[in-house]
Amino acid sequence: MFEFSAYVQILTSYTILGGVYGLTALGLSLIWGVMKAVNWAHGDTLMVGMYTAYWTVTLLGIDPYIAAIVAFLLLGLVGMGIHLIAIEPVIEKPGGHEATLLTTLGISVILESVALILWSPNPRSFQNVYKSTYLQFFGMRTSVAEAIAFTVSIVSIIAVDQLLKRVKFGKAIRAVSQNPIGARVVGINVPRIRLFTFGLGVALAGMAGALVATFYPNIRPLAGYIWDIASYVVVIFAGLGTIYGVIFAGIIIGITEGLGAIFLTNAYRHILVYIVFLLVLLLRPQGLFGKALRRV
């Protein structure tokens, strides 16, 4: 059986994972807020981010955090490509928002199939110093790789928040999400904002994938599913359209999953997440942070 310190260890790991859930969910939340589109390929783009890190580190021998920047930029471009193929052609048509469920599902199938063909279903991982170096604090032990993944996730979420609050282009993103007609009326190029937002959302997922890849033993073509589900839960939990809520909700979901791993065994750990999720939907359908943080 586990000792108490082992529990603390597991919860630390899942708290860290929760921070990355927050980053992944932020991408979804931005996309939903600006164009009311559901991106079913979000987890798959995270998977592509994992492979981007895997290949750039193993083939080019570069630092995994340079690989994370590469993944951010590459997936940003991929995201814009997906947007132009799957979102923009339908989004202004009648029923277009619902149509994105199908078009992004198509993208998801394509990304997974191509990944299976190119990279086989076998799980991979890669060695790096960050994963094998540990930090000790308050009796907890965590790899440097996990600590960095958590920190970079939180910093990135704060950076996006500042972009939306202070930069003119970021304010235009908020304007489109609050009132698309009003945004067009003041001369904002709304299709361009949509393109950029989708690209940014996918870039964040790609970066999250690369960050996780530094310590995750399971880089494989279907790795995205868990992330899709976790990040949708986080988005709805946080209340749509809130930024800091995403951090807290991510961490809460991470810890919940950790508690699931402790009390229900690893294989069933997600059940607890869904139970908590259903409770939130029943008791506070606007999300835990929906009202207090709406002003972002």
Added chain:
Amino acid sequence: MVIHMLLELKDINAGYGDLHILWDVSLGIERGEIVSLLGSNGAGKTTTLRAISGLIRPFSGSIYFNREDITGYPIHRRVEMGLSLVPEGRQLFPEMNIVENLEMGAYTKRAEENFQDALEWVFNLFPKLKERKKQLAGTMSGGEQQMLAIARGLMNRPEILMMDEPSMGLAPKLVLEIFNTIMKLREEGVTIFLVEQNAKAALDISDRAYIIETGRITLHGPAKELLSMDEVRKAYLGI
């Protein structure tokens, strides 16, 4: 055909999907004028403004602004040229405060450089907005929101300001204030295209007016002439 007015529509047909709403609408507005477009509910006034502003694309016909054919231009390009709309329903950004809404009104390059001047200008026109800079638009009263919507349109320093029923739902005192502001704007060189159901008030301040019925322009002329025509008085002034 000689195009010489600031804004000119030639045989515009427009609508939504298969729905044909505007039929061969032609009209023109000279620089410095106040021109009204009057008509009853569902006549096609808002649709006309949507076609001019670029919110919808007409099926056929042409729109000229400053002699340039803008029919195919996207809306943001038209705003950049100085064509601003105060839309039906105001369409403010509810979770932004007054200043942020005005900043968005100055989103274009033409407006960006003179942001401070424009801000001072609209705060002079609407002192109430200045007192409440940090209030969220979504928490303002209907009248205040209408003022903010007009102010936001003005932040672009438009050559022509199109307004869709600015007096809609406002108390009589506020209606008066809005119409006074419109006259003041004209004195400051802003050309105004006004859509109204309040026909009497609109005709009182307009130079000319058009009347639209089921998507067709049925009458047009100097506002004073229209005010004295029996058919106008019966149908729109309730006299």
